[in-house]
Amino acid sequence: MQVYLDNNATTRVAPEVLDAMLPWFRERWGNPSSLHALGAEAARALAEARERTATALGADATQVVFTSGGTEANNLALQGAARALRRRGDHAVTTAVEHPSVLEVFRALEAEGLRVTYVPVAADGTLDADAFVEAVGPQTIVASLMHAQNETGAVFPVEAIAARAKARRKELFVHVDGVQALGKLPPPGEVIDAYTVSAHKVHGPKGAGALRLGRRARVAALLHGGGQERGLRSGTEALPAWVGLGVAALRAHETRRAFASRAQALGSRLRTGIEAAGGVVNSPPNALPSTLNASFPGLPAEPLLHALEARGVFVSTGSACASRKGKRSPVLRAMGLPDERVDSALRFSLSRETTAEEVEAAVGALAEAVAELRARVGRC
Amino acid sequence: MLIHVRYDEVALKGGRRGWFEERLRENVARQLGVPLGRVRRTRGRLLVDLPADADPRAALAALGRTFGVASAAEVHRVPKELAAAEEIAVRLAEELVAAGRTRFKCEVRRADKSFPEGSYAIAARLGARVLEEIPGARVDVHEPEFVIGVEVRDDAIYLHSGGNPGPRGVPTGTGGRALCLLSGGIDSPVAAWFALKRGLHVDHCYFHAFPYTGERVLEKVLSIARTLSRWTPRRVRVFVPSTTEIQDRIAAAAPEPLRVVLLRRAMYRIADAIRSARGHKALVTGEALGQVASQTPENLLCVEAVVPQTLVLRPLVGLDKVEIMERARAIGSYETSILPYQDCCSLFAPRSPETRARPDRCAAIEEELELGPLEEASLRELAVYGIERGGEPERLDERAPPRLRDAATDEPSE
Structure with missing residues (x-):
């Protein structure tokens, strides 16, 4: 049996999503900007995809800007806002555990003169709301924080923080990276100026994402050209991908409550199995139940991952992006975990397709893999 | 034209x-x-x-x-x-x-x-x-x-x-064939290239240690071998024995400072059995002197001592890291070599490696650890891949080579 527990990295495309996309490759390839009938039907499909995405995000269709994915949406929000608000100040606030598509944007903006405060997280991975709010000063123009952390599942109280931060600084532009939260947490309210989502984390296609923009939010475009997406994101619309995003996002939204309760049960079963195998859970108590980060002290993470893989169970060390760089997870290090915990950390992430049977199989495989690795390296 | x-x-x-x-x-x-x-x-x-x-x-x-x-x-x-x-x-x-x-x-x-x-x-x-x-x-x-x-x-x-x-050098194959101990690193592909340049057709031997090394490392090594195969007109073979059990046995029972030397001795024996069965005239390695603590003349000699009848070529001995990197870029292997997929278990590497390993002591330890049967098993379960002039690596259904060779006589040991 193959058990895929790396859903925070990416998910399988749902059959209904693929079915919705295929006609726009095969039979209806028109450009939404074309004036003939093929263009008109593409424009209608685009409008419908936008409606669906907007519904999933608790917004109007006019507020949705489609992008190539979460990274582009984060770039558009942060670079776009920093540029639009350049004259109002020179400071930004974010957290130390953001995704690279946020942190690296700030690093680039720092090179252009922006000052950035990186607010640390507590040892359990939760964010100190007071510290974040207090970092906002009279020169702060942009604040960015994630809704749910990709490695630990920690949930940040984005609306409360945004409201308090804006009380200190009225012009503040607050961006929230909601890539891991879509379908798992309710979309935040209007107090958030820009909210990023991505299709492939919710059984949609790779290469599709969106930025929900507040009605008064102003961002400068990064891609100039034909003026598509209200001039904020030029380029011929990726219609099949965005149709897929619309269907996937709406489905994730509609199944959110059902998934939350299922994930609670499956996550707690998995947690028991992890602890029985000698694992120590790193995710905080308030984390999404579908994300479990755990360390197996004394066992190196990558061989354990491969031992699980040999038993058909696919997990991740840290985030897929961080492991590609072959470095210690900066997120777990930001939590102040000792190297031994960081080096032995695995991430198990569920999706709404995960079954109880799969979780049982994973728990069994984990016990075996840990026993095998202990027998192998316990003697090192 | x-x-x-x-x-x-x-x-x-x-x-x-x-x-x-x-x-x-x-x-x-x-x-x-x-x-x-x-x-x-x-x-x-x-x-x-x-x-x-x-x-x-x-x-x-x-x-x-x-x-x-x-x-x-x-x-x-x-x-x-x-x-x-x-x-x-x-x-x-x-x-x-x-x-x-x-x-x-x-x-x-x-x-x-x-x-x-x-x-x-x-x-x-x-x-x-x-x-x-x-x-x-x-x-x-x-x-x-x-x-x-x-x-x-x-x-x-x-x-x-x-x-x-052109690249000058000697037509590949005029010197016969050699077997290179290829890892996923920067050095060994460059060593293989120098051997090719001096007229040897080069096949490769990569030691896989699942689950310490994942499939991505094997893919990376095959991709490097594929790059190198563009430099030779003949089919390149990549032999992939597993060293997992050997590593475990060494980690469990051998003195920690000697782990790397003992593993390399096992690798040399396995590679040499393949070399001898397939008619390669030499082993080629990316070893140099003094690059890491364990690469001392004493240690190289101690490793080489397990294949006394075999020519071991180390073309990188005169190069420094910068020269090796430049050459790797020119060959086209550098970009693949720097991919982060690791090829060694950090737990296995000793904290303070022996720098003056002695062959007699290593041999005594090996006897005690009974590595021989594990090495034989590794040879029996050998995977072989073939690559034709830059093409897609292909798993070959080839028989495992015969037994380990007796070091002194180059005959199959009993």
């Missing part, structure tokens, strides 16, 4: 010159994917008659990866009339001047001494015509930026402009 291939080193090989040239001719034909009949030996050169649909740029690039080639140039063949030669000279100059090279000269060899004009007169006429037709072109016989080469032969006039430098 003709391509003129020059070679220098092979021309020095005295009595065996004809044999070396023949091997080079075969290699050139294979690298270009053309029938042997299209490559002719002529007056110390090779002349390739490319099929009309062949891409001359791809052919020149392939010759840039053919050891023994000193340079290769596209050659134009015209009837023995100077007017025709002038047309070609103008066309060649036009391209090069457009590319920003303006100072040129004509170099004429008049092999057919019966041709009415002398070489100087021919050069003057062609040069004058180029100056007349191509604005910006200038003659500079001392420091030209390009040379229009002209050869007047019995059958025709041949023209070319410069040409691409």
Whole structure:
């Protein structure tokens, strides 16, 4: 049996999503900007995809800007806002555990003169709301924080923080990276100026994402050209991908409550199995139940991952992006975990397709893999 | 479409010159994917008659990866009339001047001494015509930026402009075959390349240790082997024995400072069994001196001691890290080598490795650990991949090689 527990990295495309996309490759390839009938039907499909995405995000269709994915949406929000608000100040606030598509944007903006405060997280991975709010000063123009952390599942109280931060600084532009939260947490309210989502984390296609923009939010475009997406994101619309995003996002939204309760049960079963195998859970108590980060002290993470893989169970060390760089997870290090915990950390992430049977199989495989690795390296 | 291939080193090989040239001719034909009949030996050169649909740029690039080639140039063949030669000279100059090279000269060899004009007169006429037709072109016989080469032969006039430098070296395969201990790192592919350059066809041996190393590392190594396979005209084999059980046994019971030396001794024994079964004449490794704490002369000797009958080549011994990286970039293996997928378990590496390992002590420990049966098992379950001139690696259904060799006699041990 193959058990895929790396859903925070990416998910399988749902059959209904693929079915919705295929006609726009095969039979209806028109450009939404074309004036003939093929263009008109593409424009209608685009409008419908936008409606669906907007519904999933608790917004109007006019507020949705489609992008190539979460990274582009984060770039558009942060670079776009920093540029639009350049004259109002020179400071930004974010957290130390953001995704690279946020942190690296700030690093680039720092090179252009922006000052950035990186607010640390507590040892359990939760964010100190007071510290974040207090970092906002009279020169702060942009604040960015994630809704749910990709490695630990920690949930940040984005609306409360945004409201308090804006009380200190009225012009503040607050961006929230909601890539891991879509379908798992309710979309935040209007107090958030820009909210990023991505299709492939919710059984949609790779290469599709969106930025929900507040009605008064102003961002400068990064891609100039034909003026598509209200001039904020030029380029011929990726219609099949965005149709897929619309269907996937709406489905994730509609199944959110059902998934939350299922994930609670499956996550707690998995947690028991992890602890029985000698694992120590790193995710905080308030984390999404579908994300479990755990360390197996004394066992190196990558061989354990491969031992699980040999038993058909696919997990991740840290985030897929961080492991590609072959470095210690900066997120777990930001939590102040000792190297031994960081080096032995695995991430198990569920999706709404995960079954109880799969979780049982994973728990069994984990016990075996840990026993095998202990027998192998316990003697090192 | 003709391509003129020059070679220098092979021309020095005295009595065996004809044999070396023949091997080079075969290699050139294979690298270009053309029938042997299209490559002719002529007056110390090779002349390739490319099929009309062949891409001359791809052919020149392939010759840039053919050891023994000193340079290769596209050659134009015209009837023995100077007017025709002038047309070609103008066309060649036009391209090069457009590319920003303006100072040129004509170099004429008049092999057919019966041709009415002398070489100087021919050069003057062609040069004058180029100056007349191509604005910006200038003659500079001392420091030209390009040379229009002209050869007047019995059958025709041949023209070319410069040409691409080849990798030089000795035609691959003329020295037999070698087996390289290939890892996913930067060094070993460069070592393999140097062995190829000196005339050895190189197959590879990669030691896989699942679950310490994942499939991504195997893929990375196969991808490096694929890059290297573009430098040899013959099928490259990659032998993949597993060292997981051996590593475990060593980690469990051997003195920690000796772990790496003991593992390398096991790897050498396994590689040598493959070498001997497959007829490779040498082992090639990316080892150098003093790069890491454990790479001391004593340790290298201690590892090599397990294969006393085998030539072990370490081409990188004279290079530093910067030189190795530059070479890896030129070969094309660097970008793959720096991918982060690790090829060694950090838990296995000793905190303070032995720097003066002794063969007798290691042998005694190995006896106690009973590594022999584990090494035999590793050989029995060997996976073999084949790669053909840069193609997709393919799993071969080949039988495992026979048993470990007895170190002293090079005979299968009992």
